[in-house]
Amino acid sequence: MGNQTSKLRNAEQPWIEQGQKEKFFSISQFKLCNVVGKGSWSTVFVVKDRSSKQKFALKCINKKKHNPGKIKQLLTEVSLLRSLDHPLLCRFYSEFQDDNKIYLVSDLMLGGDLRYHIAQNRFQESVVCVWIAELASALIYIHSKGILHRDIKPDNILLDEYGHCRLVDFNVASRLSQQTPDGKGFVKGRVGTPAYMSPETLVHAISYRESDWWSLGITMYECLLQTRPFSSTMVVNWIRSSEKEKNSLLETMCSSLELRNNKQLDVLSKEARVAIQGFLEPSIKNRFGHNENKIPNISFFSSVCFDTISQGKWAPKFRPKSGKLYADPILELEATF
């Protein structure tokens, strides 16, 4: 086990103490700097707190452009975010509103999202190992709080300036409200992004903790191979197919993942192949993550210390370029405030 504690993060990253959360209540407290991203229903700005001079991400949602159902969904997301505090999640500070907009203030992630990075580079297993271990640690934490993310994919993973992964976008996250007789929680609904959805979500419209581990497996596959095991069109066609066709397609999906059939996996180490196969195990009971205590024992993670990882102190093997704005410049032109 290596000893590569990241001292940088502790020393350089300004943390706002818990008591100072919710200290923002008006847009006038900020100076707007630039646009860092745009989602389907929000624009995200880099802003500077006028008193501390610290930079934050400010997500602005135009209330008039969205129906009350969407706004309710957003406020559910806010209540989930308020209950979470972990070094590998993007820290949420405040929500406030004016007549037209809802504003959410959170940590600013300057390193771009994983979708951008994996499109540019083929990353070594040592880099991906730290990413997936960090994400696994964040997942174990949110699951311990009784929350499912339900949309894990490279787009929803941002890097901070040191290269640490932060799991973001809790738009469709949900509390595990239902319980099976064996005490397992689940959430009903076919929710998420089709290419990352687990077989049980696709077929039975239900998500368990293990469904998030499946999505993490697809994300790991994509980080290592720059492609996904199942295309979106394949999965969408599959959702639309009849029950009978669904079963035969499920078999095709699962057999294409078997190591002996999947030639794409040949370029990976045995440890990486075993991890991918374990996360992408169709049976929930046999899937890696069924027992979350065993995640640190997965051989792919043997070079990292999970305790250090979960404190956000393990040094990442990839650091985004400093000073580079990982945002499409066109967003700046389109932005309205």
Ligand SMILES: Nc1ncnc2c1ncn2[C@@H]1O[C@H](COP(=O)(O)OP(=O)(O)OP(=O)(O)O)[C@@H](O)[C@H]1O
């Ligand atoms: N804290 C942050 N720091 C830096 N960039 C961020 C932050 N939060 C979001 N972004 C950027 O803004 C983009 C849009 O954010 P986000 O996906 O949360 O918006 P959304 O409206 O909920 O979108 P969607 O519903 O399409 O996921 C992200 O892809 C990311 O590039």
